[in-house]
Amino acid sequence: MTEKSNTLNIEVHHVTRIEGHGNIVVRAKDGVVEKVEWQVPEAPRFFEAMVRGRSWEDIQTIVSRICGICSVSHSLAAIKAIENAMGIQVSQQTDRLRILSHYAEYMESHILHAGYLVAPDLLGQKSVVPLAASHPDLVKTVIGLHRLGNEWMELLAGRMTHPVTFKPGGFSSLPSEAQLRDLQQRLVAGLPELEKLAQAVLSLADRLPAFTRDTEYIGLVDGQSYTFYHGAIGSTDGKETVPVRQFESVVNEYVSPQSTAKWAKWHRDSYAVGALARFNLNAAYLRPQAAKAAKAFGLKPKNCNPYFNTVAQLVESFQIVEHALEIIDAVLAAGVKSETPKVAPKAGEGTGAVEAPRGTLFHRYAFDEKGICLKANLCIPTNQNHANIQKDFEAFVPQIISRDPQEVRLLLEMLVRAYDPCVSCSTHFLDVKFV
């Protein structure tokens, strides 16, 4: 970064503490902003091309590798799409256990983001490493919750990253009732730890910049719950919902005149997905402790401060634990039944959507009669957020341009981090622009 007389140049090459690679470029002269760009130089990996010719049985194993942090979401979206394409119905037990597995990923991912990636900014540090010495209790709480999320995932999905138990039609192995009871106890014990983390963040909440920009928020809605797994596509801009099989009519990829990056828009030039979007759409259905946490932070729908995405993640962490306890009760009440997925492949095209921790994730595949994949189209949350990050930059930079360049840089890095971008995921679909 350089500062010459009244010229400001900020170039952050590879923003740190995010998943994947992104750059920030700001140029200003005499207090007038000349250029503001959020750029993505991640190496593309071409998953949509790679799955062609592969068997329906191997799809989730492949696409799980799109992202190490949201591998459960990618696997589930793929399996839902395969089941949709082949007309496969799953049992209520499978549905409940999938949602329970999905929540494990939320716990791991939200705690990772709030505790390891964002907390250092709020405490003026470059990483969580120095916090181990300066804030040992906080770090211990974060690690404990992160471990809980991972052990939860290991029990249901077979391991911490890249699930092995998920199959079209059901699970390859099931947890025992005793294991579920044990998980339930550990989740109950986790709630006070979550409360400690929420209190710690709350005590630092005044360090979250007070920036707002009226934004359209998009996510799954079902009109009766704070859904992460079922439902249709809803928007804060309108009451109509769109079935997931028509997701292309929502994401509307387009090329902006000022950038070659493909962006997404529905009712406006950009929209946001993720925890804050889900909160803005579904806050009415939060469980008691989650609602209480939101109230403590003064978080109310519709909140348009992107920095509060991290707060919404904390609220969701309560929500998933509270709902998980209910799911386990229901599964135990019905008794865990041994089920072997028996599926015969069939030709067809199908779509699946889930809320990944970073926002709505869409997968679509077409198969021939032997179940060989002919075509794939995947639409990723971070891809849907890139345009909105750019629009936030354009609105925020003129407001802060007279501040110290180091501070401008930090505020913009924090803004990118607030979206919890998952750039490895998103770049398979992006047209990328280099400086």
Added chain:
Amino acid sequence: MSNPRVAIFDFACCEGCQLQVVNLEEDILSLIALVDPVEWREAMSDHSDSYDIAIIEGSITRPEDVDRLKTIRERAKILIALGACATMGGINKLKNNFDLKEVRQAVYGAAAGMAHLNTEPTRALDEIVKVDFKVHGCPIDNRELGAIIRCLIMGKTPVIPTYPVCVECKKNEVVCRYEFNEICLGPVTRAGCGARCPSRGFWCFGCRGYAEEPNVAAASDVMDHYGKTVEDLKSRLTLFVGQQEFPP
């Protein structure tokens, strides 16, 4: 003796193996006491050009990646390849089975000709530079990574299993996936994962690469016994350990 300076880097990958480092949970704190972490973009804002051990996740898919990898190799005394993408190209190598022009067209459509979307056949790190140690798997087993780092610090050579996954299935008393009429890569895949997937009712898809000396005759007998063919096995082998031909 000062602690070795460790830097973690990534190329084309899902960053899931770096996540396994975070997933060491409390054990990270004891590892940090043994090493001096100087750069790790995913978790730290610090940067350094001076390090003893470079840990690299991801495979090489672009010309600019080759230059960056060579620079890291020059600076590091020890280079560790972290995970299947780095050790053998991993899932990213599936792309090498296609005409790469067509691959770009399929994903990016009309924009496929743009220079920054250039892609080359996927390569593992040791196809470009010398790799001192490989941490296998997709994702890696973080306990194995911890053991390898501790061995290096103590000047010992880490011992990685050379036998196939079937050995671990037998040890765990896991019913063979072939009994369920499935194609499992256990007979030819390097062990060390504890047969994690077959133990949870899923076939091995070969993420740790070929066992050093796979018993090909025995694998062939298994295929015959269960009415499967080598072609069946190959169809799944290309997921992680396929010996794809590079297009000219």
